[in-house]
Amino acid sequence: MTDRIATIERLLARAGADQRPLAVLDLDAFDANAEDLARRAQGMPIRVASKSLRVRGLLERVLRRPEFQGILSYSLPEALWLVEHGMDDVVVAYPTAERAALRELAARPAALDAITLMVDEVAQLELISAAIADLAPLPGGSRIRVAIELDVSYAPLPGVRFGAFRSPVRTPAQAAALAREIVARPQLLLVGMMAYEGHIAGVTDNARTPYGMAVRGMKALSRPDIAARRAEAVAAVRELTDLEFINGGGTGSIESTRAEAAVTEIAAGSGLIGPGLFDRYVDFTPQPALLLALSVVRRPAPEVATLLGGGWIASGVPGEDRLPTIAHPVGLAFAPQEAAGEVQTPVMGPAAADLRVGDTVWLRHAKAGEPAEHFTHYHLVDGDELLGTIPTYRGEGELFL
Structure with a gap:
């Protein structure tokens, strides 16, 4: 360096x-990192996490590579702005309560085709429906695309939890119940599922200490639980409706995520930049x-x-x-x-x-x-x-x- x-x-x-x-921004390093992410994904498409770049020109640059397909956005206003600038496949990774942005989405046919919202409970569905109630029917008979987020945090014992507090949907039955609520609403279209294994993708693990050994052990134990629960949840939802995509992973979990038959795409973004936190992983640098x-x-x-x-x-x-x-x-x-x-x-x-x-x-x-x-x-x-x-x-x- x-x-x-x-x-x-x-x-x-x-x-x-x-x-x-x-x-x-060193483009040589950026492009080398993109190539390495693609190598690690071994043909599985990578959806670019926009929050890890926040530079439209860099999003456009990496999306010119065939291995990278679509954007994982962090807010609906951001997604609307990206679509306005030519992006045509944007999944919003977090639920939205932005009523004005929901109304804008409902009024823009191109955005309705390009943007998928994330949901994990009925209250979010009700908020979406209320925000666009006076706009029905949507232009051209369109529907608002939504995806369910499945929580895959690891809880091996009561009171013990590894992973971020994200979705309340943890079981296949809960995923199927939410899916029924979605398909019953004529203005919504269920198109995908997402599960982020942050305790694998986002926790450093190369320390040669008892802590490092514990982290590596936790990751090894949690991977089978993630794979089984994700596969069962996807199967349960697919009994109700077809799904276009199953998104999983992150830069730190590409190898294990790509091995799951239920997953169709991997989310990654930080690995393009190589920030300081990413100096401490075993499997990639x-x-x-x-x-x-x-x-x-x-x-x-x-x-x-x-x-x-x-x-x-x-x-x-x-x-x-x-x-x-x-x-x-x-x-x-x-x-x-x-x-x-x-x-x-x-x-x-x-x-x-x-x-x-x-x-x-x-x-x-x-x-x-x-x-x-x-x-x-x-x-x-x-x-x-x-x-x-x-x-x-x-x-x-x-x-x-």
């Missing part, structure tokens, strides 16, 4: 791109594609340099793994009493002695898509060329969450 950052710094200096902070440059603005002590900004803490359970990773120079660490701060971030260590005011320190965010909320554009580097910039959602004037 040291050599790659040296090349990037030379290209930025040549172009006069001296504003800090700035973000650089994505290349770091997104680098964040900050300026040294203070030298408060001989082995301390202070950066302007840097406190981009990742969402999730607070902890050291939510801090940015210091990519360059090697030999720096965050100050224990301050960590990464909103407007200043001290870094310490022998390498700090060589830093001067105006120098650059490079970070990587712990997560893939969240940096796009802090930048209006990314600088694009391809090989030994600086290609200019590409706007993030924020740079296009959009804020969805």
Whole structure:
């Protein structure tokens, strides 16, 4: 990475791109990561998780590859915006209560054809129906496409649970009951199912510690439970109606998800960027594609340099793994009493002695898509060329969450 950052710094200096902070997207790493995801999927289509990119141009780039088909969006307003810009297959991964967006969806035939909403309880169906009640019938006899989310968190014992709190639908019987409610509503069309095994896909597992061994053991034990419950739920729903897709997985669980006969597509996105959290997996190592440059603005002590900004803490359970990773120079660490701060971030260590005011320190965010909320554009580097910039959602004037 040291050599790659040296090349990037030379290209930025040549172009006069001296504003800090700035973000650089390395297209070589991005494309290599896309190729590796496709290799791991072994022919199963990959649906791109938009929250891990939040850059429309990058979504378009990866979707030009035949192995990637469709988008897994994080909000209905985002999905409507993407369809307005040419996307034609968008599954909203989370339920929506946005009544205005539901009315907009119901009034746009192209959006009705392209967007699938996620549901996991009857109250959501009732909210959708109430929001569009005065718009019936929908244009051209269309229906709102919906998919059921199945919870596949692992609960081996009472009171013991691994995985995110997502859907209340855990059993095949519950999935079939919700499916009956959907097919009974003439304005809704059940087209798919989704199950996200976050305790496999999103939990790092390469630590050579008792914790790491426990995580690897938990994953091994939970995989048969996921596969059995997903297959049974899909079979139960398919007795009531046909399904176009069964979505599963994430970047961290591609190998196990693709092995399930019930699954038709895999969700992935973070693996395209290779953020800091993804340095700690056993089965894969994505290349770091997104680098964040900050300026040294203070030298408060001989082995301390202070950066302007840097406190981009990742969402999730607070902890050291939510801090940015210091990519360059090697030999720096965050100050224990301050960590990464909103407007200043001290870094310490022998390498700090060589830093001067105006120098650059490079970070990587712990997560893939969240940096796009802090930048209006990314600088694009391809090989030994600086290609200019590409706007993030924020740079296009959009804020969805």
